[in-house]
Amino acid sequence: MTLGNVLEWLIKGLVWVLILLGGFAYLTYYERRALARIQVRIGPNRAGPFGLLQPIADAIKLVFKEEFIPARADKLLFILAPIITLTPALVITAVVPFGNEPFLLFGRTITWQIADINVGVLYIMSIASIAVYGIVLAGWSSNNKYAMLGGLRSTAQMISYELALGLSFVTVILLAGSTRMIDIVEAQRQGWFLLLQPVGMAIFLIATLAEVNRAPFDMPEAEQELAAGYHSEYGGMKFALLFMAEYDKMIAICTIAAALFFGGYLGPDLSGLPVVGGFLKYVQGPIYMFLKVFILLFGMIWVRATLPRIRYDRLMAFGWKILLPLSLALIFVTACGILLAQDVDPLFRWSIPLASLVAGFLAILGMYQTLRRKEHARA
C-alpha cells in the first residue's frame, strides 16, 4: 500500500461521488421530464434551455430554506440520520466495474473500478443491509408518529426484501462461479444473465424497488397515509440529503443491476471504428454502462408512473410467501442446471432459463391462488 495507491482510490472515489451527486440532480430532472411525458405534460422547461438548470434552481431553493428541528426531537440523531442514509448510497457502487480496458495516466495503470475485492457481491449485500439505519433513525428521532410509522414500515420491508435480494444475488454467483464483480461481468460474454436467469432478474428488480422504497413499494413514505413518512419533519438541506440518498440509491441499484444481469460494460466492440476507435476502446465500457443504467432508470420511472402503491400486508405477504420461496427454488434449479451442464452436456445450461420460467409460472400460480384480490359477490 503506497501513497500512489491511496491517492488513486481517493481520486476515483471523489470522481464517482461527484458523478453520483450530479447524477442525482439530473436524475430528478430526468424523472420529472419522463413522468411528465407519460402524463402527457411537458415537465420543467423554464430554468435554462429545456429546463436543464432546474435541478440547480431546486438546490438553491433548498439551501435557503429554514432548517427546522422539531421540539423534543433527538437532535443528534435527527441531524445524523440524513448523513447515515446518504453514505451507503454513495459507497455501495465502489465495487462495480465500469470498463475492462485499463488506461495509463501519470505512469499508473488505472482500472475502471474503485475497489476490486473478491467478496464484491457480499459487499453490496452488506452495504444494502445497513442502508435501513438512516431511515429508521430519521423516523424515530423526528418525534412524530407518522415519521415513526414510516420508519418501522421501512425496517420491516427492507429486512423482508433483503432476503429475496440476497438469494437472487446467489443465483448470479452460481452462474458466474465467482463473487468478484469483474468475473461476473466477464462471465456474461457468452450471454447476459438476463437470458440465463430471467426470473432471477425479475426478483432482483422487484426486491430492489422495495429496498429503495420506490413506487409501487413506497410504503415508508406514503404521502396519503403517512404524510410522507420518515422525512415528514425534514426541511432544507437535511431533506435534500434524504432526497439525494433516495435518488443515488436508484442510480446505484441500476448500476448493480446492469453489472449483474445486463452484461455490465459489455456491448458490441467499437474499437475497430476508423477515427475514434482508439479512444472508444477505452471508454466504450463506461458508455455501455451509462446507456444500460439510463434505460433501467427509465424502467423504474415507468413503473412508478404506472402502478399504484400496494397495500402493506400484501407487500409483506408477497415478499415472504412468494419471492422468498421462488428465489430459493431458483437457486436450486440454477445449481442443478450448472451441474448438468458440467457433467452431462453444456447445452443443459439452457435448461436454467426454462426451469426458472417454470418456477416463475408456479409463483404466479401461487400468487393467483393466495394473494389475488377476492372478487366480492355482487347482488
Place this chain on the structure above:
Amino acid sequence: MDFTLILFIILAVTAVATAAGLLLSRSAVYAALFLVLNFACVAVFYLILGAPFVAMAQVTVYAGAIMVLFLFVIMLLGVEKLPKGDVLPWQRPLAIVAAAILLAEAGFLLFERARTSSLLALPGAEANTMDSLREMATVLFNQYLLPFEVTSILLLVAMVGAIVLTKREKGEPA
C-alpha cells in the same frame, strides 16, 4: 510505530469506547447504535486479519439484520428508557468486582499460557482471490457439512419458535 499498529490502536480504542457507550448509555436506541459501531470495528479487524468473507457476513448479519431487528423491537415496544429505581442496590458493585476478577483471570491466562511470540501481518493479495473463498467453501461443505446442516435446522427452528411465541391466538386481545 508502523501503520498497522496505529490502525490497530485506533480501532481498538473505538471498539472499547463503543462497548463502554453500550454499557453507559441511558437510551436503548443509543446503546444499539454504539453496538453497531462496535460491530463495524470488529468487521474491520476481520479484514485486517485476512477474513473478508467473515467481515462481510458480520456486517450483513450483525449490523444489517440483528441490530436492525433490535432497533425495530425497541421502537415497536417504545422502551427506549426504563423508569428509575434499583431493586438490588448491591448488584452494581458486586458486578464490577466480578468483572474485574474475570478480566484479571483472562489476563493471567493470556500472559501465562498463550504463545505471545506470533506477530500478525496484514494479509497480502492472497486474501483477495477467489481461490481462498473457494477453498473456504470446500472446507465448509465437506468437513463441516454436518454442522452446517444442523445450523440451518437451528435457524428454521428459531424461525418457527419466533412465530409461535409472538403469534396471537384468534380472539386474544391485542
Place this chain on the structure above:
Amino acid sequence: MIPLTYYLVLSAILFTMGALGVLIRRNALIIFMSVELMLNAANLAFVAFARSFELTTGQPVFTGQLFVFFVIAVAAAEVAVGLALIVAIFRTKHSIDVDQMSSLKG
C-alpha cells in the same frame, strides 16, 4: 505487525465489558445486546487465532473463520427467539425491566 496478544487482550476486554453489561443493566434488550458483544469478542479471538495459525503453518486454515460463521448464524437464531420472547414478555408485563420478571408464571 501486531502481536496476537493485542488481539487477545482486546477480545478479553470486550468480553468482560459484555459480561459487565449483562450484570449491571436492567433493560432486557441491553442485556441481550451485551450478550452479542460477548459473542463478538469470542469471534474476534477466533479469527485472530486462525490468522496466527495461518501464518505459522504457512497455508490457509479456515476452521477459525468457519467457526465464526457458525457463531454468527447461531446468534441470528438466538436473536430471533430472544426478541420474540421479549416481545411476548412485554405483552404480559408491559415492561422489559428484568427486575420485574421475578415470577415464573407470567
Place this chain on the structure above:
Amino acid sequence: MRVLEPLIGLGKGLWVTLRSMFEKPVTVQYPEHKKPVKPRFRGRHVLKRYENGLEKCIGCALCAAACPADAIFVESSENTDEKRFSPGDRYASTYEINMLRCIYCGFCEEACPTEAIILGDNYELSFTDRRQAIYPKEMLIEPVLANGQPTPQKTEPGKFTRSVPEMKDPVD
C-alpha cells in the same frame, strides 16, 4: 390462461403509460400562450365608458349595495358642465374594489343601471401586498376609446342631463 391474467394486466398497464408518452402534450405554455376565456367568464371588473369618453358609472352605489361580500366602495360627487365625468348629476369620485373579498358573483353587473361595471376577461390578479389588492378607479376604468376624450370633459350645458341611458330590453 386465467392464471396469467395478473401478468397480462400488468403488461397492459405498462403499455398504456408507454403509449401515452408519444401523445402530444396538453400543456399550455401559459405566459406566452393564453387560452381565450369563455364568453361568460367572470374575471376582473372593468368600468366602461361611452363612445365619447364619458364614464358610464354615475356613482349610485347600487353595486356596493348588491355586493354580497361587501367588496365595493363608492363615493360620488357632483358633475358640472365645466368638469363632466359622466352623464347626469353625479359621478363616482372614488371607486374601489377589494379583490381579496370579491367572489366574482356578478351581482354588481346585474345591479348596475347603466351597465357601467362589467366582469371582464382578465384573470391575472396577482399582487405582493394586501394593500395592492384594493383596486382603485384608475385601474378599473377602461381606456378612452379612439374617438373619445378623457374625463373630465367640458360639455355644452343641457346636453347630458339624463344619467341612465335609454336601453332596449336584452334579447337572448
